[in-house]
Amino acid sequence: xxxxEAGQFKTSYAADQQIFPILQDRVGxxxxxxxxxxxxxxxxxxxxxxxxxxxxxxMSIAAIGLNILTGYAGQLSLGTGGxxxxxxxxxxxxxxxxxxxxxxxxxxxxxxxxxxxxxLFGIPSLRIKGFYLAVATLAAQFFxxxxxxxxxxxxxxxxxxxxxxxxxxxxxxxxVTGSSAHYTAKYLFLLVFVGFLALAAKxxxxxxxxxxxxxIRDMDIAAEIIGxxxxxxxxxxxxxxxxxxxxAGAAWAFIYTGSVEPLAFSIxxxxxxxxxxxxxxxxxxxxxxxxxxxMVLLPVILTNAPHILGLNxxxxxxxxxxxxxxGALIIFFLIVEPHGLARLWQIGKEKLRLWPFPY
Amino acid sequence: MDFLYNFFIxxxxxxxxxxxxxxxxxxxxxLSGVMYSLVxxxxxxxxxxxxxxxxxxxxxxxxxxxxxxxxxDKGVPWWGSLILTIGVMVLLAMTIERVVLRPLVNQPHxxxxxxxxxxxxxxxxxxxxxxxxSVRVLDIGLPQTPLEIGGVLVNKFDxxxxxxxxxxxxxxxxxxxxTRVGRALRAVADDHQAALSxxxxxxxxxxxxxTVAGLVGLVAGVMWGSKLGVQFSLAMVALKALPVLxxxxxxSVPGAIxxxxxxxxxxxxAEVYWADAIGGGIEDWFAYMLALVFLLFRPxxxxxxxxxxxx
Numbered sequence: 001x002x003x004x005e006a007g008q009f010k011t012s013y014a015a016d017q018q019i020f021p022i023l024q025d026r027v028g029x030x031x032x033x034x035x036x037x038x039x040x041x042x043x044x045x046x047x048x049x050x051x052x053x054x055x056x057x058x059m060s061i062a063a064i065g066l067n068i069l070t071g072y073a074g075q076l077s078l079g080t081g082g083x084x085x086x087x088x089x090x091x092x093x094x095x096x097x098x099x100x101x102x103x104x105x106x107x108x109x110x111x112x113x114x115x116x117x118x119x120l121f122g123i124p125s126l127r128i129k130g131f132y133l134a135v136a137t138l139a140a141q142f143f144x145x146x147x148x149x150x151x152x153x154x155x156x157x158x159x160x161x162x163x164x165x166x167x168x169x170x171x172x173x174x175x176v177t178g179s180s181a182h183y184t185a186k187y188l189f190l191l192v193f194v195g196f197l198a199l200a201a202k203x204x205x206x207x208x209x210x211x212x213x214x215x216i217r218d219m220d221i222a223a224e225i226i227g228x229x230x231x232x233x234x235x236x237x238x239x240x241x242x243x244x245x246x247x248a249g250a251a252w253a254f255i256y257t258g259s260v261e262p263l264a265f266s267i268x269x270x271x272x273x274x275x276x277x278x279x280x281x282x283x284x285x286x287x288x289x290x291x292x293x294x295m296v297l298l299p300v301i302l303t304n305a306p307h308i309l310g311l312n313x314x315x316x317x318x319x320x321x322x323x324x325x326x327g328a329l330i331i332f333f334l335i336v337e338p339h340g341l342a343r344l345w346q347i348g349k350e351k352l353r354l355w356p357f358p359y
Numbered sequence: 360m361d362f363l364y365n366f367f368i369x370x371x372x373x374x375x376x377x378x379x380x381x382x383x384x385x386x387x388x389x390l391s392g393v394m395y396s397l398v399x400x401x402x403x404x405x406x407x408x409x410x411x412x413x414x415x416x417x418x419x420x421x422x423x424x425x426x427x428x429x430x431x432d433k434g435v436p437w438w439g440s441l442i443l444t445i446g447v448m449v450l451l452a453m454t455i456e457r458v459v460l461r462p463l464v465n466q467p468h469x470x471x472x473x474x475x476x477x478x479x480x481x482x483x484x485x486x487x488x489x490x491x492x493s494v495r496v497l498d499i500g501l502p503q504t505p506l507e508i509g510g511v512l513v514n515k516f517d518x519x520x521x522x523x524x525x526x527x528x529x530x531x532x533x534x535x536x537x538t539r540v541g542r543a544l545r546a547v548a549d550d551h552q553a554a555l556s557x558x559x560x561x562x563x564x565x566x567x568x569x570t571v572a573g574l575v576g577l578v579a580g581v582m583w584g585s586k587l588g589v590q591f592s593l594a595m596v597a598l599k600a601l602p603v604l605x606x607x608x609x610x611s612v613p614g615a616i617x618x619x620x621x622x623x624x625x626x627x628x629a630e631v632y633w634a635d636a637i638g639g640g641i642e643d644w645f646a647y648m649l650a651l652v653f654l655l656f657r658p659x660x661x662x663x664x665x666x667x668x669x670x
Contacts, residue, residue, distance in 0.1 A: 323484025
């Protein structure tokens with residue numbers, strides 16, 4: 001009853017094309033934005049911010065990136081971790097080579113560099129398809145990590161191999177990266193970044209480029225016949241996806257963990273991001289957020305659950321049990337809703353139109 | 360300049376200098392490639408019969424090895440633990456078919472792929488919850504001593520592995536070509552619906568395929584386990600088998616063997632002769648790059664079914 005579009009008339013093309021065509025959606029998103037911007041920074045504790053909110057925001061950027069590639073353009077990729085590592089190291093090199101450069105441009109620049117790397121590893125996609133491509137993208141994952149481990153230039157010849165993210169400030173004196181930054185400042189900085197990136201991604205998927213991606217995804221030969229160029233479409237998907245993954249990697253290293261190391265971007269993280277995209281919903285920006293939230297919350301809940309329940313289980317046993325429950329939950333979710341959490345929201349919206357009346 | 364010399368000239372000079380050593384490296388590589396093939400075989404079997412890209416094969420290798428070594432540690436004789444482990448793998452295959460595959464029939468391939476990653480996590484956790492995460496030594500009396508054949512040193516263990524892999528492929532070939540179940544398997548691999556319509560029970564066939572893949576995993580697990588010890592890193596062997604798989608083609612049993620040989624030999628030779636030029640530790644990615652180069656020329660792998668696309 002409350003959630004319906006009756007009586008909301010579109011009188012211009014602009015109104016017809018907006019991202020949130022229904023008033024209730026606009027109110028909802030405004031409320032979410034207000035809570036995220038105004039309420040959470042005031043009430044969230046340091047633990048909540050650093051273990052849940054910041055990783056959630058970082059992973060949603062990565063999930064949006066992979067969703068563009070896998071969900072919209074249909075190119076299965078397992079190289080996300082490698083691209084995130086590229087972003088992290090590019091940001092490190094940029095910020096140490098140009099100490100005066102604003103951190104916003106450092107992040108964007110690292111995204112652009114990662115985009116180039118992504119295009120390079122996207123070239124095989126023109127010939128290889130499906131699971132063959134997925135395995136081929138693993139080459140990117142392993143090769144890039146090896147490169148950052150082996151070539152000392154990337155770590156500025158640091159002897160230990162582990163380097164801490166340089167502290168940088170915006171607006172003159174508000175520190176947002178490095179270990180000395182306040183967690184609220186980090187959170188807000190990241191939030192604004194994520195807001196803009198998500199908006200850009202949503203609009204990209206609605207323009208002709210996004211439609212070309214979807215055509216390639218649904219059937220590439222047919223798309224080619226109606227005049228969509230596979231070369232530009234596939235490579236642009238790789239470039240933009242890698243741009244997002246690169247920024248996610250830079251944010252991971254600079255804001256979340258505070259140290260730049262290849263070990264953090266192992267194949268595990270590639271799988272995790274793929275899980276986010278699939279559990280959240282392929283081909284949905286909202287789904288990227290839902291999936292990221294689910295995958296960030298799940299380990300936190302699993303780690304704390306035996307403690308809350310009062311069970312006394314040895315530590316190594318807990319980590320094995322975590323693996324088991326994690327795997328079982330993944331399978332459970334895939335069986336219950338293979339189209340992801342975004343699809344659940346779709347169904348919920350349909351139900352809400354009538355609720356609380358039966359028809 | 361130095362780099363170019365190290366990359367393009369000095370390795371070949373080394374090869375020309377001592378061809379016998381090169382043959383030794385090459386044989387060592389070929390034989391270790393057989394070990395990759397053992398794991399890749401399990402992937403191929405399942406992909407052929409159900410179109411599922413089973414990422415859990417590596418976890419199944421670890422799972423089988425953990426149970427086998429665990430039973431032996433408990434004092435069960437090796438043939439007894441072999442039978443027990445076979446029982447466990449059959450049970451596992453039936454459970455996977457019932458719990459994971461049956462509810463996901465007709466879903467896109469990527470969903471099934473993700474489900475097998477879920478299975479991977481589950482099996483890794485389950486095996487280690489039951490048997491603990493310490494490294495177990497699996498000694499079933501296989502010799503590790505080197506053997507000299509015509510001036511070339513070869514590890515006896517590797518030769519046994521090659522013989523085992525060879526006989527495994529022979530048994531599988533006979534099973535696929537000559538038995539009733541094998542014919543049904545090939546029919547299912549060709550076309551699910553056509554197979555169903557002539558009365559082949561799809562569910563039973565899938566359970567059988569996963570059982571066979573589990574048994575291949577057991578063989579691989581015993582071989583790898585006695586080489587490296589039974590430990591968590593055994594599951595990572597799957598990542599080594601993937602390039603073998605795409606090189607040989609997802610649908611070809613001989614492809615898995617040939618792919619393993621190429622990858623094993625290429626990796627060893629590159630590591631011995633080119634590691635100096637580009638830095639060590641290349642075994643993580645070299646196989647993938649090699650496979651990528653092959654794929655650029657044959658997108659379906661060397662022996663995979665030709666991909667026919669229609670609009």
